[in-house]
Amino acid sequence: MKRPLRRAHVVRLMHYYHLVQEQLDRGTGETVSSAHIAEGLELDATLVRKDLAAIGVRGCPRVGFVCTQVVEAIRNALGFEQAHRAIVIGAGRLGGAIASYPGFGKYGLTIVALLDGDPEKIGCLIAGHTVQPLSALAEIVTEHAPDLAVLTVPVEAAQPIADRLVAAGIRSIWNFAPTSIAVPREVYVRHEHLSTGFAELAYHLKRVE
Amino acid sequence: MKRPLRRAHVVRLMHYYHLVQEQLDRGTGETVSSAHIAEGLELDATLVRKDLAAIGVRGCPRVGFVCTQVVEAIRNALGFEQAHRAIVIGAGRLGGAIASYPGFGKYGLTIVALLDGDPEKIGCLIAGHTVQPLSALAEIVTEHAPDLAVLTVPVEAAQPIADRLVAAGIRSIWNFAPTSIAVPREVYVRHEHLSTGFAELAYHLKRVE
DNA sequence: TAGATTGTTAATCGATTAACAATC
């Protein structure tokens, strides 16, 4: 396997993707120069060229890069072409927001089930999904073979539910609960703490005062 | 003013904060060594010591760092002690989730108003806030002098509403709409795209297959 | 005291930028 991309590289590619995709959507030009991308994102043009070269996109002197090629190469590099199934655990506001998030389809992600531990919520229709009981977890995992579980439960439920997810065979967890969770080595957890996002904002607010 | 912290530094400090805070919450020890923090976050202990030294925390040989001092110093460095007011624009699921997010208080952030452009939602009580009309924006800004606007509206509404926010005097925007928004130079925008978070996950999923 | 752990200096490493020949 090729050398894996660095985290910062993945993030930059995602920014290029959005920028170039928006240009395609607006229909303003078939090609884009590294200088143009760099300017939009306040980066160095050489860095953009290196990043694109690393995922196999070649540009043309005097012309730049073909937008569709850039988009396609990033989709391949980041794995958007692979279909992934996810279950969402926690049918609260955040769980509902994620289950109804319009963009995931474009990245290959399909939400196949929405679960909740609260009996009152079972059977409700949220964002096109009928809320299912946590007790059906094993069954749902068997049926849909999800690659990912999205955890949008309250802090105190996060660890016990994570344990159940792991026991049910889930190997990747996207954790939105504002707490860390302990899992075996082989299970991947990505924490998406709103508060970490806010930390950067708070630091900015402090500095502009 | 001191040299600003780098972005990566801010993110690491936030991780230290959570880790040390959790140790305090569990009551397992008044002090923590750089090696312990480093192990928990898979970093080098020297890096932890440097990061802490940069914000003025001193440790003791043989003892380590006093947890409360670490937490306090990070809170100061990142500006959690400063009170900030935010308004949330968009009373959908995501807006409601953010307006009711339990953790923000700890970081100095208070949600002072929840607005929506949909007449049907005006007057509803969501997460303790009565939804107010977008037409009341100027008034609300004058009354509460918010430091921040959280944007949780659909893609097509993001730009026009951002324009109104800027016109009303908002200088920092936390954008959850999956689109970029154009604002004058002096306005700070932090994009919190769920899809960017997912990009890293997708890349991971692709690699473990 | 002995030894764990710090703070700091020097070395390394990798990422970014600069320079520039190649080329469409």
Add this chain to the structure above:
DNA sequence: TAGATTGTTAATCGATTAACAATC
């Protein structure tokens, strides 16, 4: 052709790590 823009090599820069004396 002339010139814009690429791809690549070399230089720089900053961040991370290693080493180790200081010290509680």
